[in-house]
Amino acid sequence: MAPYMQSLRTALWFFPILALGLTIPLLMLEYRRYGALTFWRAFVVYTFSFYLLAAYLMVILPLPPRAVVAQLTTPRYNLHPLMVFYQFFDNTAFQWLQPHTWLIAIKQPGFTQPFFNLLLTVPFGVYLRYYFRRSFKQTLLLTFGLTCFFELTQLSALYGLYPRPYRLFDVDDLLINTTGGLLGYAIAPVLTWLFPSYQTMKSAAYRKGLRVSYTRRGVAFVIDWIVMTMALTTMTVFIHRVFGIHDLHHHILWFYLVTAGFYFVVFPYLTNGLTIGKWLVRIQIVERAGRLELSFWHLFIRQIILYGVIVPGLGYWLPRMGLAAMRAPQRLVDFYLLAALLTVTLAAVFAIHVLLAMLYQHDRLFYEQLSQTEQISTVRSGDSSVMPDQKAASQNGV
Known part of the structure; x- marks a missing residue:
C-alpha cells in the first residue's frame, strides 16, 4: 500500500504543473466547441488528467538506482496467461475448505497485487462511458491500449533510461487491467448518478457560451x-x-x-x-x-x-x-x-x-x-451544433 500512496503524493506535487499546461488547450477546445467551459466539464477533465498521471506514476514508481537494476537477474517478462491464479493458490494461505484462511489470503501480495491492478483501470472505464461516451467495444480497445502502454513502458526499461527492466512485463496484467476498464464501464451508471449527465453538461455549456x-x-x-x-x-x-x-x-x-x-x-x-x-x-x-x-x-x-x-x-x-x-x-x-x-x-x-x-x-x-x-x-441559436433546448433558451434571452 505504501508505494501506491507515494505515487499519489508525487502526483499531487506534479499535478499543478500538468493542470497549468492543460488550461489554455482545454479552454481553446471548449470555447471552440461550446463557447464556454462549465464547472462540471472542467472538474471531469482535470480529475481525469490527475487520474492518468497518478496511474502512470504507480506504474513507474519507485525508481530504483541504476546500479541496482543493472545487477538484477529476475525475469523480464511473463508470457504465460493466468499465472496469477496459480501464484495465488501457491503463494497465499488460501484454502477452499478453511474459511479462516480467506481473510489472511486477501492481505497477502498474491491477492493484493492483482487486485490493485484491477482497480487501476476501473476509473478509466468510468470516464470513457460517462464523459467520453465510448461504447463497450471502444472501451475494451482503449483500455487494452492504455495497459499496453503501461506494460511496454516497463518492458522498455522506462524508455531506455535503465540498463534493463526493473519491473516485470506480465501478460496477466494486460488481462487484469483490461478487465478493470470493462468493470468501470459496467458500474459507471451507479458511480455517476450523483453527477450531471453528459447531455446536461453539454446544454449548460451551450447556454453559457452565448x-x-x-x-x-x-x-x-x-x-x-x-x-x-x-x-x-x-x-x-x-x-x-x-x-x-x-x-x-x-x-x-x-x-x-x-x-x-x-x-x-x-x-x-x-x-x-x-x-x-x-x-x-x-x-x-x-x-x-x-x-x-x-x-x-x-x-x-x-x-x-x-x-x-x-x-x-x-x-x-x-x-x-x-x-x-x-x-x-x-x-x-x-x-x-x-x-x-x-x-x-x-x-x-x-x-x-x-x-x-x-x-x-x-x-x-x-x-x-x-x-x-x-x-x-x-455560438448562436441558429447554429446546427446547438441542441433544440439550447435554441429555446437563446430565444428566451438566457
Whole structure:
C-alpha cells in the first residue's frame, strides 16, 4: 500500500504543473466547441488528467538506482496467461475448505497485487462511458491500449533510461487491467448518478457560451499575442537578414505598430471582425448598431486604443521609462519618474475598469464604447451544433 500512496503524493506535487499546461488547450477546445467551459466539464477533465498521471506514476514508481537494476537477474517478462491464479493458490494461505484462511489470503501480495491492478483501470472505464461516451467495444480497445502502454513502458526499461527492466512485463496484467476498464464501464451508471449527465453538461455549456466572458476574451488575446509575437519576430529577422540593419531594438516600436496594424486592423476588417484567436474561441467584433458590415474606422479606433496605446504603454513605455530614469542625468530623473508614474496610474485605472466590468458583467469596455463596437459569440441559436433546448433558451434571452 505504501508505494501506491507515494505515487499519489508525487502526483499531487506534479499535478499543478500538468493542470497549468492543460488550461489554455482545454479552454481553446471548449470555447471552440461550446463557447464556454462549465464547472462540471472542467472538474471531469482535470480529475481525469490527475487520474492518468497518478496511474502512470504507480506504474513507474519507485525508481530504483541504476546500479541496482543493472545487477538484477529476475525475469523480464511473463508470457504465460493466468499465472496469477496459480501464484495465488501457491503463494497465499488460501484454502477452499478453511474459511479462516480467506481473510489472511486477501492481505497477502498474491491477492493484493492483482487486485490493485484491477482497480487501476476501473476509473478509466468510468470516464470513457460517462464523459467520453465510448461504447463497450471502444472501451475494451482503449483500455487494452492504455495497459499496453503501461506494460511496454516497463518492458522498455522506462524508455531506455535503465540498463534493463526493473519491473516485470506480465501478460496477466494486460488481462487484469483490461478487465478493470470493462468493470468501470459496467458500474459507471451507479458511480455517476450523483453527477450531471453528459447531455446536461453539454446544454449548460451551450447556454453559457452565448455570452462572451472575459476569460474567453483573455484566451483569444493570448492566442493573438502569440501569433503577433511570431509575426513580429519573423519580420525583424527578415529585415535583419535581407537588409543587414543592425540595432533593430531601436526600431522595435515601429515594427510592432506596422505588424499590429496589419494583424489587428487590416486582417479583422477583411474577415469581418475575426482574428485567429477570436476565430478559435468563436467570438467576433461587430458594430454596436447591428450593421452587417464592420466599419473600418470604428474597428481602427477600437484597435488603435487597445493595441496602439494600452498594450505599448504597459509593455514598452513603462519599462523604457523605468530604465531611462535609472540611466538619465540627475536633471531628467524626475521627468522620467513622472512619466513612469503616469503610465502606472493609467494602467491601474484600466485594470480597475476591467475588474469592475467583470464584476458587474458589463460586456463592453471603454474603448468598445468609444468605437461603437462589441464582441459577440458565434455560438448562436441558429447554429446546427446547438441542441433544440439550447435554441429555446437563446430565444428566451438566457
